[in-house]
Amino acid sequence: MITIIRNINVYKPEPIGIKDILLMGDKIAAIEDKIHINLNGLVEVKEIDGTGKILVPGFIDCHVHILGGGGEGGFSTRTPEATLSSFTTAGVTTVVGTLGTDGVARDMNALLAKARGLEEEGITTYVYTGSYRLPLNTLTGEIMKDIMFIDKVIGIGEVAISDHRSSQPTFEEFIRAAADARVAGMLSGKAGIVNVHVGDGPRKLEFLFRTIEETEIPITQFLPTHINRNSELFEDAIKYAKMGGYIDFTASEDPELWEEQDGEVSFSKGLKRILEEGIHLDNFTLSSDGQGSLPIFNEKKEFVGIGVGKSISLLVGIKDCVFNENIPLEIAIRAVTCNPAKILKLNGKGRIERYFDADLCILDEKSLDIDMVIAKGKIMVENRKAVVFGTFE
Ligand SMILES: CC(C)C[C@H](NC(=O)C[C@H](N)C(=O)O)C(=O)O
Ligand SMILES: [Zn+2]
Numbered sequence: 054m055i056t057i058i059r060n061i062n063v064y065k066p067e068p069i070g071i072k073d074i075l076l077m078g079d080k081i082a083a084i085e086d087k088i089h090i091n092l093n094g095l096v097e098v099k100e101i102d103g104t105g106k107i108l109v110p111g112f113i114d115c116h117v118h119i120l121g122g123g124g125e126g127g128f129s130t131r132t133p134e135a136t137l138s139s140f141t142t143a144g145v146t147t148v149v150g151t152l153g154t155d156g157v158a159r160d161m162n163a164l165l166a167k168a169r170g171l172e173e174e175g176i177t178t179y180v181y182t183g184s185y186r187l188p189l190n191t192l193t194g195e196i197m198k199d200i201m202f203i204d205k206v207i208g209i210g211e212v213a214i215s216d217h218r219s220s221q222p223t224f225e226e227f228i229r230a231a232a233d234a235r236v237a238g239m240l241s242g243k244a245g246i247v248n249v250h251v252g253d254g255p256r257k258l259e260f261l262f263r264t265i266e267e268t269e270i271p272i273t274q275f276l277p278t279h280i281n282r283n284s285e286l287f288e289d290a291i292k293y294a295k296m297g298g299y300i301d302f303t304a305s306e307d308p309e310l311w312e313e314q315d316g317e318v319s320f321s322k323g324l325k326r327i328l329e330e331g332i333h334l335d336n337f338t339l340s341s342d343g344q345g346s347l348p349i350f351n352e353k354k355e356f357v358g359i360g361v362g363k364s365i366s367l368l369v370g371i372k373d374c375v376f377n378e379n380i381p382l383e384i385a386i387r388a389v390t391c392n393p394a395k396i397l398k399l400n401g402k403g404r405i406e407r408y409f410d411a412d413l414c415i416l417d418e419k420s421l422d423i424d425m426v427i428a429k430g431k432i433m434v435e436n437r438k439a440v441v442f443g444t445f446e
């Protein structure tokens with residue numbers, strides 16, 4: 054299949070102006086001012102008119118409960134597993150799956166099977182081995198074997214700290230798991246990243262600061278998530294990022310609601326602060342916690358139910374940055390494109406470059422609404438509607 058996207062405003066993330074883009078199979082083959090091609094009808098060439106549209110890399114959602122999560126309110130509160138179009142209609146072409154609080158009724162066999170299912174349906178998937186708890190439940194019985202010999206496993210997580218729902222791991226347990234992930238990543242050319250769930254407990258990022266202080270493990274080995282869940286934790290995260298650490302924001306479908314409810318710091322305000330502090334533009338990511346449980350409380354802080362994370366919250370966050378905080382699009386989209394790709398060592402992902410995977414989103418220039426999504430060269434969403442569905446959708 055050969056596709057030409059013509060006359061479109063390209064953000065690599067860096068903006069490079071109006072271009073023609075040639076896609077061949079599942080790769081980006083050329084990025085030129087003008088592309089002239091004549092195959093004498095040998096192969097069908099699909100032409101897409103990109104006039105008045107923006108092209109950005111397909112989004113990478115680096116923390117998603119693809120198998121479902123939740124359960125904190127009992128069995129009836131276990132959230133449902135993800136469906137293909139919930140990702141593609143949100144512009145997501147790559148996901149990293151994780152288990153959460155419940156690593157018992159859900160396990161790594163099922164998570165890997167779900168990741169493979171989504172890959173068969175057309176997007177790119179990876180997983181973290183483990184769940185909230187240490188010691189980790191792995192596939193092979195060992196962290197290092199999981200990372201070295203199971204292609205989709207890129208690290209461990211989401212390992213919970215500073216949370217009443219964690220396994221209350223000792224510092225020694227934590228750094229041993231991190232050391233195993235790091236060395237296994239090294240031995241297999243992978244990130245071996247440690248995705249850390251940070252709860253709202255008072256110890257915040259203490260384990261991470263201690264790791265940098267007391268061990269040889271570099272700060273770049275970790276990707277702490279939910280760092281914007283409250284303002285005290287966010288301040289700790291800013292200090293951590295200034296030391297060169299990576300930080301992952303959790304997106305919200307309704308940032309205002311969570312700001313007033315939980316004192317959460319919205320991604321757009323958090324990114325503005327990052328820019329003001331001069332923190333490196335590689336060091337922040339945004340993930341959806343899709344299909345993860347989001348406990349909802351009323352004004353008296355009574356548990357009134359459980360919400361579910363959604364990948365569409367990534368686009369809500371990006372729009373919030375552009376329209377409400379005047380953050381340039383090319384900066385905001387780094388959080389869901391080149392930054393997670395670099396931190397997680399997802400080769401060929403996260404940028405519009407020659408020979409990279411043809412994972413692309415076409416956005417409306419004015420509204421930034423998603424118009425078309427292409428995953429590995431295949432059109433998954435057209436005219437804002439899914440045109441490819443999961444098996445049971
Ligand atoms: C950041 C906040 C709002 C949500 C966050 N979600 C998870 O960690 C996933 C959840 N526990 C699951 O297993 O599905 C939380 O519960 O703290
Ligand atoms: Zn979490």
Ligand SMILES: [Zn+2]
Nearest residue numbers: 153211342345
């Ligand atoms: Zn989660």
